[in-house]
Amino acid sequence: MSSRLLLATRNPGKLAELQRLLTSAVPGVAVLGLGDVPAYPEVPETGASFAENALLKAREAVRHTGLPAVADDSGLAVDALNGMPGIFSARWSGRHGDDGANTALLLGQLADVPDERRGAAFVCAAALVTPEGAERVLERSWRGRVVREGRGRNGFGYDPVFVPDGLELTSAELTPEQKDAASHRGQAFAALVPMVAELLRRR
Template sequence: MKVLIATKNAGKVKEFEFMFAEMGVEVSSLLDVEDAPEVEETGTTFAENARLKAEEIANLYNLPVISDDSGLVIDAIGGRPGVFSARYAGIEKDDDKNMDKVLDEMRSVPEHERTARFVCTLAVARPGKATVIVEGHCEGSIAYKKTGSHGFGYDPIFLVQGTSNTMAELTKEEKNQISHRAKALAKLKDQMHLLF
């Protein structure tokens, strides 16, 4: 079984490869496609953006496509960065600048109000069939500084609920047990026999 992941984010691709390997699913991504288009994310929700990307790429290449739209939602700042997580500090994607902006905005927020969650919405588009949407969450809070060297994105400032570790302090195996993407993929796994 083969599936195309509609992303050029190498970190996401590695997570998908790791999780799909045990299911016998071969993963390729837009990193493997020459002149792959950049789908404009014009949606106002993770689900809208995931659907846009999955359907456009599936129709273009006539293949089953999984698209992921994910990000960090922080309660104290009105749900930001939300769908703008990848480019929160500017048009160019820069993880460090994004984290610095969040830490700056959260500087005066007390510990009990620093609640946040990672959200991952997956859309599965297949030519001629209805698109399927699933979502996973990982609850936590925002740390006061960056800690840890694993993962990508906001992992170094996201304290995982029930632990004293940031997501970036977890091993790949530990992260893939509890992450928002793992939870969304688990829901997808339950429906795999219906999808392909």
């Protein structure tokens, strides 16, 4: 089995989350982030879907590093906004990765939406690409609702304003272990882990 697997992300929260999932499930594999490999120009996320963007990022990572790579694209799809911000979640306010501004804009757009119509889902597409050309991609979602004020310090992005179905806590109030077990990304990477193990054993 290959000793190294690249997670194609610079997001420290996402990297920590994915490292927890993959390191424990695929023994003997060193999980690297983009900060652990020589820098390369990252292509814009021009895909029309989460799956397209995830594959785009994973393919570029393999092309530049020669390592098997996992990438994800994820975001929040809000029912009252016809599925937006969706693939634009990280740059909804116009500034990529500005969690505070993105969340403030979203809450402003939903200010007049009644509680019963504030349904939403976190969506994650996860892709695995190897230098030999094998590709796998899958998608999972986590249903819930958007609350009016942020709560909690765990997580990142829209976690503080998202309450999963069946819970009263926001995603940012859950422990990392609770979130891994239930979240869109946790579900996607749990499903991807056997594929990672299988493809890496073939190398």
